[in-house]
Amino acid sequence: MTATFTPNERTQDNPEVRQQPxxxxLRYGKRAEVTAVVAIIPGSINLFRERIAQFQAESRYYEGRIGTVHELRIILINDNAQALVTVTYDGDFKPYLEDILREGGPWFDALFAGVWEGYGKSSEPETRGLILGSLVTASMFYVNHHDLSVKDVARLKRQSAALTELLDSVN
Structure with missing residues (x-):
């Protein structure tokens, strides 16, 4: 980031936030962010609303296949004329984009085809171009535990459960 700040006692342990390479x-430790601003086709909001419950229900399956997503949000804005699609994930942008399109492409296609203006299929170069052209970078990005990947969190949860079980068996 090119902005400057005044160092003080509140900034001394602040890791560097930088542009994705x-x-x-932006990248903060192991985690990164990106947001898409999506144009909704006029008159398609009811179709979007019909599909979003299925999209939500399938999120754990598809995000598990992708394996690097910490959180994903889709927010309707501007009187349902646009949507923000925000994601926090592990690693570099290009491998994430390829993973999401390969593993989650059919999932996104089922939600956005006929809803996102210009969206065809995630496998089509035109749709990939549309996705890339809709992406914006946050002005500010913060996540707690920026040094933990999705795999790190899963491992720590397993270790905690095993330790809790061991300690419970002693009592």
Whole structure:
């Protein structure tokens, strides 16, 4: 980031937030962010609302296949004329984009085809171009535990459960 700040006692242990080296978005430790601003086709909001429950229900399956997503949000804005699609994930942008399109492409297609203006199929170069052209970088990005990846969190949860079980068996 090019902005400067005044160092003080509140900034002394602040890790560097930097631009992703290979695409849009910011990087904070192991985690990165990117947001898409999506144009909703006029009159398609009811179709979007019909599909969003299925999209939500399938999120754990698809995000598990992708394996690097910490959180994903889709927010309707501007009187349902646009949506913000925000994601926090591990690693570099290009590998994440390829993972999301390969593993989650059919999932996104089922939600956005006929809803996102210009969206065809995630496998089409035109749709990939549309996605890339809709991406913006946050002005500010913070996550707690920026040094933990999705895999790190899963491992720590397993270790905690095993330790709790061991301690409970002693009592």
């Amino acid at each position: 290979d695409g849009p978005g």
